[in-house]
Amino acid sequence: MSSNHFQKARRLTAAAIAVMALSSCASVTSRHQPLPQVTLEQLELPTLSTTELARWPQEGWWRNYSDETLNQLIEQAFTGSPNLQVLGTRVASADAIADGTKKLQYPTGGVKLSLNGQQYTENYIYPPTLGGTWQELGLLAANFSWDLDLWGKKRAQYKATLGQAAAARFEYEAARLAIASNIVALHAQLSSLETRGSTLSEQIALQNQLKQRWLEREQAGLQATQNSLQIDIVIGQLLQLQATLNAQREIGRAQLAALIGLTPAQLPNISASSDWRTLTLPSTIPVDLLGKRADIAAQRHLIEASVQNVKAAKAEFYPNINLNVNVGFQALGLDRLFKSSSQFAAVEPAISLPIFSGAALNSNLLMKQATLDSTIAQYNQTVYQAISDAHQQLASHRESGARLSQQQRILASQSKLSQLANERYRQGISPQMEYLMMQSAQLRERDSLEAAYAARRVQEAKLATSLGTGFDELWNKP
Secondary structure (H helix, E strand, O other), rough: OHHHHHHHHHHHHHHHHHHHHHHOOOOOOOOOOOOOOOHHHHHHHOOOOOHHHHHOOOOHHHHHHOOHHHHHHHHHHHOOHHHHHHHHHHHHHHHHHHHHHHOOOOOOEEEEEEEEEEEEEOOOOOOOOOOOEEEEEEEEEEEEEEOOOOOOOOHHHHHHHHHHHHHHHHHHHHHHHHHHHHHHHHHHHHHHHHHHHHHHHHHHHHHHHHHHHHHHHHHHHOOOOOHHHHHHHHHHHHHHHHHHHHHHHHHHHHHHHHHHHHOOOHHHOOOOOOOOOOOOOOOOHHHHHOOOOOHHHHHHHHHHHHHHHHHHHOOOOOOOEEEEEEEEEEEHHHHHHOOOEEEEEEEEEEEOOOOOOOHHHHHHHHHHHHHHHHHHHHHHHHHHHHHHHHHHHHHHHHHHHHHHHHHHHHHHHHHHHHHHHHHHOOOOOHHHHHHHHHHHHHHHHHHHHHHHHHHHHHHHHHHHHHOOOOOHEEEEEH
C-alpha cells in the first residue's frame, strides 16, 4: 500500500472517530451500589503468634502420620479420583475460555487467492477489445479486521474469564483437600475396626469361657441358672456388634474405594494401626483463616470476575469502531497481476452506535450488577460459614482429645483392677469368675480406647481441612 493510501486510511479513521465522538451513546439508567464485602475489622479475629503459625497445617499434613499405605491412597486419589477428574475438566475448560477470550482482542484476517479464466462474449456490454477474447483473471488479497475496543469491553471480558478460571482452580484445590481429609478419616476408621474386631473376638471367647464356668456351678447345684442366661444374652449382643462392625468395614471400604477411583476388591487391605500419632494444630481461629481456605479464595476471584463483567456491560453503552482493511493485487491477465498498477486497497471503519439499544443494554447491565451482588453475598456467607466451621471443628477436636485422655485413664484403672483380680484368683482368695469379669471389662475399655483414637484422628482431619493449607503449589495443579 502506498503512502498516499495510508494517508487516506488515516483520514477515514480519524473521520470515523470524530463522528463517533460527536454521536450520542446510550444512557445508563441504573445507579448501582454493590453490596459491601465483609472486612477483617468486622470479624475481629485475632492474629497468630509465630509459635501458633508454625502449627498451621501445611500441604501434605497427613504425611506426619507416617503411614505409607495412607500416603499411597491419597496420592492415588489425586490422580484417579472421579470427583477430581470432573473438576479438572472444569479447570481446563475455564482456561480454554480465558485463552479464547484473550485472542478476541487480536486482529483477525486472512488471505484469498483466486485464479480463473473466462471467454467473453462479443454480443454483450464488453468493449471490442475484450469481447470475443479469452482472459485470465487473478486476485491476491489480504483482509484484516480489528475491533479497537476503545472502552475496554474485551479487556474486561478477558479479566472476567481469568477470574473464573482462577476460581475453578481454587474449587479444585478445595475438593482435593476435602478428599484427602475423607481418606484420612475412612482409613482411621477402617484401621480401628481391624483392632476392634480382634478385641471383640477376645470378648466373645472370654464370655463363652465365663458362661462355661457358670454352667459348671449351676450343674453342681451351687448356683441358679440366672447367671448363665445373662451371659448368653451378653454373647448375643456381642455377636450383634460383630455383625455391625463387619458391615461398617465393608461400607467404609466401598466409600474409600469410590473416593480413590477403585472398586472395593481393588482396594488394598487396611491393617490395624499400632501408632496413633497426632498433629499439632492451632488452638485459636485467627484472621489468617481467610487467606488459607480455598473456598474463600474462589469466591474472591468470582467477585473480581463479576466486577469485570459489569465493566464490560457498561462499555457496551459507548460507540465502538471495527476497522476493516483489504489490500492486494487484482488484474485482468495474470502477467499483470503483480504490477504496481494492479494494487488495490480499501479501509472501512465500521462504527457501532448503540443509540437505540438503551433498554436492552440497561437490562444486561442490571443483570450483571445483580450477579455481582449475589457473588458478594455468597462470599460473605462463605466467610462466616468458614469461621463457624473452624470454631465447631476446633471445639470437637478439643472434646475428642479430652475423651481420649480420660479413656486412657479409665483403661489404666480397669487394667489395674483386672491385674488385682488375677492375683486374688491365683492366691485362691476370689473365684475365677471375678477375674474373667474384670478382664471382660478391660476388653470393653480397650475397645472404647481404640474407637477414641480413631475419633481423634477423624476430628484432626476435619480441623485441618477447615483451617486450610494455603496455596503455594496451587498453580502447579492440573
